[in-house]
Amino acid sequence: MNGRVIGLVVITLFVVVFSLVLALGGLGWMLPMENVRMIAREYLRIAYNPFDMNYTVMSPEAVTSIVWDFRGLDTLFETVVFYLAIIGSVALARGIKSSPPEKKVEAYGLSLIVKTVTRITIGMIIAIAASIALHGHLTPGGGFQGGATAAIAPLLVLVIFSKYYLENLGVRKNVMLSIRSIGLLGIGLTAFSVLIIGLLSGVNAYVFQNQPKSTAPIGLPYQIGGQLISGTLWFFNIFEMFAVAAGFTIIFLLLSIPERDVLKCIKEEGGEY
């Protein structure tokens, strides 16, 4: 009971201190602020700037420039956190064997109307996801958003058809694990790509480099045939989309394992509960 009182006091103090900071102008006297911070203004200025080739990313989307170029290492480690969360779920579900379906695969799921509508919408969902990811360097969007959108399609199939239908389509746990690994490998390769090119051609280059700098005069082209791809950003977005979409699909597949299979597995391992 004592701990509860202390906790409530701490939470109340949190709110009170926050209000005090606000009242003392901790976020500035004028809210919302008149101008963005200096660093944000600098990011906005050099995100797409053909007149300052030494710093620019050549991507009109300032958010994607920050995510995959200015603060690329942060995003790499956030991808690692994502990787660990998925691996944690896979490790929890190890040893659970899925039994074959008891009736015909087509007999599972919701009514014919829902299934037909889902068949139509899934194509649209995948198309939108690809559009979000492929245009991540031009319009709001990117690999994370595109991947999260694409992961909705297998989730819909899981709910409206069945787990077995999805697995017959080829979306199995191990396939998704390999797609995710290819995505992560691609992210790693893209991060090192300019360094590798630099090493091969004997020019100075850095890890996570995108456009040529004055000290490292090498980089990926920012456009191909007049189409902006902003160097590494385009590749990062595509690989991230595969990694995120496959990762979410793995967890959805694991969550949809029938309860009787799990309970059978627990019983075989000698669990008494």
Added chain:
Amino acid sequence: MIEVDPITYSYTVLLLSMAVNLGISLYGVFYRPSLIKKIIALTIFSDTANTFAIIIGYIRWRSPEEPVQPPVLTKLNASAEDIARFASNSVDPLPQALVLTAIVIGLAVTLFLVFLTLQIYRLYKTTDVREIARLRG
């Protein structure tokens, strides 16, 4: 009598309500015994924190003719003046960049926690942390 800017005033009320929301969700994480309710409170906490980060990056309209714009340069073959105007009229892209990854990572971690809770429920037939703490072996 202190002059009060109505925009700043309403903005402060908004931020304060977010702080209260954070406090309530912390209460949920600390004191609700059910793991599921802890996870729900945790998602409320992270969503509030994300909204807070986004709203910090917003800037004030200078005039009705010069609206605040999202951090995307919409003009093809922009000139130096276009870029300078874009840099001064756009909102802060940094919190948006952090939040976009935070949402996806948060979703992955939430799914992991849900899966963990599901396994705990399958093994021990409870999601009450007081009973889980009492278990041995």
